[in-house]
Amino acid sequence: MGFCPVCKFEYQPGINICPDCNETLVSQLPTPTATAAVRPDDSWVGVCRIAGEIRSELARGALDSNNIPSMVTSSAFGSVGKGLGMIGGFSGSGGSGEILMVPQEFREEAEIILEAVLGEDFDALEAGQ
Secondary structure, eight states, X not given: XXXXXXXXXXXXXXXXXOTTTXXXXXXXXXXXXXXXXXXXXXXXXXXXXXXXXXXXXXXXXXXXXXXXXXEEEETTTEEEETTTEEETTOOOOXXXXXXXEEEGGGHHHHHHHHHHHHGGGOEEOOTTO
């Protein structure tokens, strides 16, 4: 069995490259390390809109694999962040109003990763949105 180091999906023997991420599969995923709690502040910026819980988890997983802190916000219900839990009583159910956010210094790298992972579903936000 092989695992994609980006999306963490498991593939049957004989498959060597993740068809979604175009990454070479590894035989074992690294052991997850404890991540520090995300503490968003005014330096966090929106990168893209996320529609659907699966895409949200895929995007956040790819960023987490690249040591980029992230959180998903929903203007209607609050937000949920990697290592943060819930803010405002919303558990991140994947509504169309969700925006994926990262610290400003990770924005460019996050856009590259998310465009590769989400493909045509990547709905970038303009800087300052």
